[in-house]
Amino acid sequence: MAVKQSRRDFLGMAFGGVAAVGGVISLGAMKQTWDPLPSVQAAGFTTVDLSPLEDGELMTTQWRGKPIFVLKKSAEIKKNESRDVVVGNANYTVIVALCTHLGCIPTWAPSSKQFKCACHGGEFDASGINTFGPPPSPMVIPPFKIDGTKLVLGEEGPEYKKLVAKA
Numbered sequence: 750m751a752v753k754q755s756r757r758d759f760l761g762m763a764f765g766g767v768a769a770v771g772g773v774i775s776l777g778a779m780k781q782t783w784d785p786l787p788s789v790q791a792a793g794f795t796t797v798d799l800s801p802l803e804d805g806e807l808m809t810t811q812w813r814g815k816p817i818f819v820l821k822k823s824a825e826i827k828k829n830e831s832r833d834v835v836v837g838n839a840n841y842t843v844i845v846a847l848c849t850h851l852g853c854i855p856t857w858a859p860s861s862k863q864f865k866c867a868c869h870g871g872e873f874d875a876s877g878i879n880t881f882g883p884p885p886s887p888m889v890i891p892p893f894k895i896d897g898t899k900l901v902l903g904e905e906g907p908e909y910k911k912l913v914a915k916a
């Protein structure tokens with residue numbers, strides 16, 4: 750009788766141990782499945798080196814599938830303390846390049862220093878502020894961080910938080 754009981758105890762403990770190990774392995778596998786792949790994590794950020802940009806030059810890049818305008822302001826372009834990204838001695842406009850009316854991509858008109866939307870005639874100044882037509886609000890400043898001369902889109906750095914607080 751005593752022998753039967755100890756065998757039953759042993760089997761119970763063995764099954765319990767196997768179940769516990771299986772549970773831990775399953776949890777590890779589930780975590781690996783749910784965590785984003787490193788390539789996906791990296792895809793959430795876009796790094797742009799600002800140093801090659803000339804005064805007055807516009808660069809278009811992409812962040813999370815959205816077009817982004819980066820304009821290095823020249824001396825003739827009005828600065829905007831509450832929207833400019835300042836890196837070194839230069840001021841930049843960094844905006845999601847989508848019109849805030851219905852989402853068309855505006856174009857930069859260097860002669861008038863405006864962003865113009867061909868869809869319904871909307872206009873924005875060089876800082877991305879709506880100045881004419883149906884767009885109801887300025888173009889959006891994406892979250893960013895400054896890293897030396899590089900702009901990292903997708904991360905909320907102290908410079909971004911300062912701009913958002915001023916807006």
Ligand code: FES
Nearest residue numbers: 848850851866871
């Ligand atoms: S989508 Fe730009 S003005 Fe309508």
